[in-house]
Amino acid sequence: MPDPLLSVQDLTTEFATAQGSIRAIENVDFELRSGETLGIVGESGSGKSVTARSIMRLLDDNGRIASGNVKLDGHELTKLSERELTDVRGSEIAMIFQDPMSALTPVLTVGRQITETILEHQNVTKARARKEAIELLDRVRIPDPESVIDTYPHQLSGGQRQRVLIAIAVSCDPSVLIADEPTTALDVTIEAQILDLLKDLVREREMSLIQITHDLGVVAETCDRVAVMYAGRVVEQGPVSEVFVEPRHPYTGGLLRSTPRIADVEPDLLAGNVPDPGERPNGCNFAPRCPHSTEDCRVDDPLLDPVDNREIACVRTETIGSIDPIPDEARRESARSETGKTIVEGEAIQKEFTSADSLLDRFLPGGDPPVKAVDGVDISLAQGETLGLVGESGSGKTTLGRLLLKLTDRTDGKISFDDRPLTDVSNTELRQRIQFIFQDPNSSLNPRQTIGTILGYAVKKHDPAADVEVRTAELLTEVGLDPETKHEYPHQLSGGQKQRVGVARALAVDPDVVVADEPTSALDVSIQGQLLDLLDEIRRDRGLSMIFISHDLSVIRHIADRVAVMYLGRIVEVGETQDLFESPQHPYTEALLSAVSSPDPHADTERIVLDGEIPDPKRPPTGCNFVTRCPEAMPECKRRDPELAANDDGEVACFLHHDAARSETDRTDNLNEDSASGSEATDTTRADRSGDL
Amino acid sequence: MSNESTSGQQATRPTGLRRTWRGFRSHGLAVAGLVVVSVVTVVGLLAYIDDTFLGNALITSVYYSPFEPRFIPLQGPSMAHPFGTDTLGRDVLARTIYGAKVSIQVALTAVLVAATIGSLLGVLAGYAGGYVETILMRAVDVMLGFPALVLAIGLVAALGFTLMNVIIALGIVYIPQFARIARSTALSVSNEEYVDAAKTMGYSTPHIVFREVLPNCLSPLLVQASLLMAFAIIAEASLSFLGLGVQPPTPTWGQMVSDGSGYLTSAPWISLFPGAAIFVTVLGFNLIGDGLRDALDPRENAERRF
Numbered sequence: 001m002p003d004p005l006l007s008v009q010d011l012t013t014e015f016a017t018a019q020g021s022i023r024a025i026e027n028v029d030f031e032l033r034s035g036e037t038l039g040i041v042g043e044s045g046s047g048k049s050v051t052a053r054s055i056m057r058l059l060d061d062n063g064r065i066a067s068g069n070v071k072l073d074g075h076e077l078t079k080l081s082e083r084e085l086t087d088v089r090g091s092e093i094a095m096i097f098q099d100p101m102s103a104l105t106p107v108l109t110v111g112r113q114i115t116e117t118i119l120e121h122q123n124v125t126k127a128r129a130r131k132e133a134i135e136l137l138d139r140v141r142i143p144d145p146e147s148v149i150d151t152y153p154h155q156l157s158g159g160q161r162q163r164v165l166i167a168i169a170v171s172c173d174p175s176v177l178i179a180d181e182p183t184t185a186l187d188v189t190i191e192a193q194i195l196d197l198l199k200d201l202v203r204e205r206e207m208s209l210i211q212i213t214h215d216l217g218v219v220a221e222t223c224d225r226v227a228v229m230y231a232g233r234v235v236e237q238g239p240v241s242e243v244f245v246e247p248r249h250p251y252t253g254g255l256l257r258s259t260p261r262i263a264d265v266e267p268d269l270l271a272g273n274v275p276d277p278g279e280r281p282n283g284c285n286f287a288p289r290c291p292h293s294t295e296d297c298r299v300d301d302p303l304l305d306p307v308d309n310r311e312i313a314c315v316r317t318e319t320i321g322s323i324d325p326i327p328d329e330a331r332r333e334s335a336r337s338e339t340g341k342t343i344v345e346g347e348a349i350q351k352e353f354t355s356a357d358s359l360l361d362r363f364l365p366g367g368d369p370p371v372k373a374v375d376g377v378d379i380s381l382a383q384g385e386t387l388g389l390v391g392e393s394g395s396g397k398t399t400l401g402r403l404l405l406k407l408t409d410r411t412d413g414k415i416s417f418d419d420r421p422l423t424d425v426s427n428t429e430l431r432q433r434i435q436f437i438f439q440d441p442n443s444s445l446n447p448r449q450t451i452g453t454i455l456g457y458a459v460k461k462h463d464p465a466a467d468v469e470v471r472t473a474e475l476l477t478e479v480g481l482d483p484e485t486k487h488e489y490p491h492q493l494s495g496g497q498k499q500r501v502g503v504a505r506a507l508a509v510d511p512d513v514v515v516a517d518e519p520t521s522a523l524d525v526s527i528q529g530q531l532l533d534l535l536d537e538i539r540r541d542r543g544l545s546m547i548f549i550s551h552d553l554s555v556i557r558h559i560a561d562r563v564a565v566m567y568l569g570r571i572v573e574v575g576e577t578q579d580l581f582e583s584p585q586h587p588y589t590e591a592l593l594s595a596v597s598s599p600d601p602h603a604d605t606e607r608i609v610l611d612g613e614i615p616d617p618k619r620p621p622t623g624c625n626f627v628t629r630c631p632e633a634m635p636e637c638k639r640r641d642p643e644l645a646a647n648d649d650g651e652v653a654c655f656l657h658h659d660a661a662r663s664e665t666d667r668t669d670n671l672n673e674d675s676a677s678g679s680e681a682t683d684t685t686r687a688d689r690s691g692d693l
Numbered sequence: 694m695s696n697e698s699t700s701g702q703q704a705t706r707p708t709g710l711r712r713t714w715r716g717f718r719s720h721g722l723a724v725a726g727l728v729v730v731s732v733v734t735v736v737g738l739l740a741y742i743d744d745t746f747l748g749n750a751l752i753t754s755v756y757y758s759p760f761e762p763r764f765i766p767l768q769g770p771s772m773a774h775p776f777g778t779d780t781l782g783r784d785v786l787a788r789t790i791y792g793a794k795v796s797i798q799v800a801l802t803a804v805l806v807a808a809t810i811g812s813l814l815g816v817l818a819g820y821a822g823g824y825v826e827t828i829l830m831r832a833v834d835v836m837l838g839f840p841a842l843v844l845a846i847g848l849v850a851a852l853g854f855t856l857m858n859v860i861i862a863l864g865i866v867y868i869p870q871f872a873r874i875a876r877s878t879a880l881s882v883s884n885e886e887y888v889d890a891a892k893t894m895g896y897s898t899p900h901i902v903f904r905e906v907l908p909n910c911l912s913p914l915l916v917q918a919s920l921l922m923a924f925a926i927i928a929e930a931s932l933s934f935l936g937l938g939v940q941p942p943t944p945t946w947g948q949m950v951s952d953g954s955g956y957l958t959s960a961p962w963i964s965l966f967p968g969a970a971i972f973v974t975v976l977g978f979n980l981i982g983d984g985l986r987d988a989l990d991p992r993e994n995a996e997r998r999f
Contacts, residue, residue, distance in 0.1 A: 018715070509894065
């Protein structure tokens, strides 16, 4: 076997904190061979980012490498001086960061930022560097690189910025590229594009790539080998095709089993939380959560031992054997809830945001056109039903949710609640019957109030006569928290616990409808599963109706009865969850579904990667909104806007299906007549059809 | 499902107030500032009690009266008179001690008045936005247009030279400082999800303003208050120096500096000691302000390193 390009041995990094020094990663060991892609995967707090930063020596002031070696091509990196390091960074190892929004300087043009790196490491003229920068932009598949090079970062979308960052990273042909969650901040269809790009770059330039991610799907799709990290240690590493198919460490197995999949299986959840770096247990860090742990596990930290083709840090590897990564329990497809009459109904809802701030803007012509965040949406929610609202960022799903709660005023359209127009429902009643669960548990709880106070206000507001203490305790128990949590402040709780408090607050008023806006997107996989189960349980127990907003299709599949897919302010497809996931009709739904990466490395990798990005909502395309990216666009689509029309498998806004469905009906309607005039779709026939079905 | 609550319990992490105190305590200079300010405040309070209720009995029983010119004028510092005597033969130390009364009284009350009114206006403007904000903040801008001291002089001149009027004048002058900080903080706090959550719960506007928004705006206001306390002491001293503040015979530091200004070459102690008192107190408040700012900074470990 050739010498590894990058080898990390026994790397331990510690941080100084108020509680003394804490080891974020301990004895991390891995190797990266030339031309290989290594995935480092783990939940938050597992130390994967610290590992990357330790390799690059980019630790904050309070962190340092305590021991261990990092060797790049035989050269030790941990001993280099800052000066020597600058030569290595960029030209030998480059890094791509998670947040493309903050990784570029807003005051310099994209071109300046790329050429800067080139000029720093290569001896070339400015003109030559600029030419190279344009080539790089072209290489990372940015359309029209000649004009993009002179733009400022704020003029680019998130996906394009990430491409620029990749261009900067590869500008000096580094031999190792470290990508720290490069796609986490991006939408699924954009993520698919970026992952494709990285894959191609690695192949073209013969780079080695370290892909750091919490997403098992990304690893399965892009990596050759994987190192699974838990609580600061590597617990299992080996070829992806083996580790993800036959995991041997209980944590790897648990992680794989608890990942919600787009396929029809019920995730098997890992209990508990990742311990904080200062609070790691004696012995194996995973022992308290491990279903296979015995007393032996709690004595010493298990070492990373080679077993067959991989390395595993578990004392009981022999006994446990390999674990099935897919839980065998099938989805409770009976899940379709009992539904009653329609409780929330919206018709042609519209919401426009104007950017005209000043008086002058309002009176001068030629300002920005308004952003149509929600553009004529029909929606209905039955009692006891869960409607999943899926879409990428900018699709208007959150705005729609807020409109239903009157948190934002709508521009046009009708919303009725309980058969009355929303305007007739008093604010007090509305607030007691519809509640909202917020996305970010870190910002949705007032940091200056204890949990008891937060819930107490809500309980009192709903029923001034209630015994606050008793109700608070009941609510906390209902969401699976210890009633004593009421003495805590939000910052003393973990993300999952905070989100539970958010749920408890929403439940405090005993609502009929709950709008949950991405309640799990800020949480780790295992915690996310626990929260979803909780929501599902509460919904059943209380007979709640729920609108569940998410960008994550596997989460939606897990919880929703019916799904509405949104794109650029419109609903493009609505259907029963199973129908929609198994036979998507709209090309956008199809693309979304295929963009979700599966943690099974042998899964069918034939994916539809959409070109381009969501158009500017200020200037949507004429005709169908999706026409600019649709792989099946027809001339018809540019002329007219398809409406949402019903057929056997739900409702879809696409001419592809209007026509197909229509010619089918034509055939049955005119069975005996020889009619072939089914090519003209008219609004009246479509309206008739939706009435029929 | 409840395993998360048991394993994730972290009872050891201190809560807001205690954490702030810990941060403050580790800031050596801030603690020194707190000690100085505490001493001055206690002295000022005792002087107030002595003057208002005991008819100067306390100070005359342990030392000399600050009012009676009983000694030979213009004596230099000695064992009998550590700070010397002034032009009329009064003990400078006794007067400096009594001077703390006015300084502390003015600084505390004026800043309290300004902080209360200013913060309320600012938080209201920041939370409500729209016309409320425009009207309130433009009014504040007009006030800011005047240099603080000039405005104070004008107000005192119009109202009359009494302690109460000095407090009122300085209280008004410092309102804009608090209003601006409160507004910008309230603006960002209002965008937090917990404010949306409060609206979703149907809480009343006063509830949202006082329970949700205001408490989260306090940190920067507290820092500003301690810094303005220092400014208020200087402003009061300046007014007294110009003869526009509290009138004699009540001793104030500014007035004493003014009295001694004609004798700076022959009897510098008359101005020097009250001047030093102003300096030390102002420094103390500034140090507290700096310490508070660091302690209230959410980036708790920002300065820790190996």
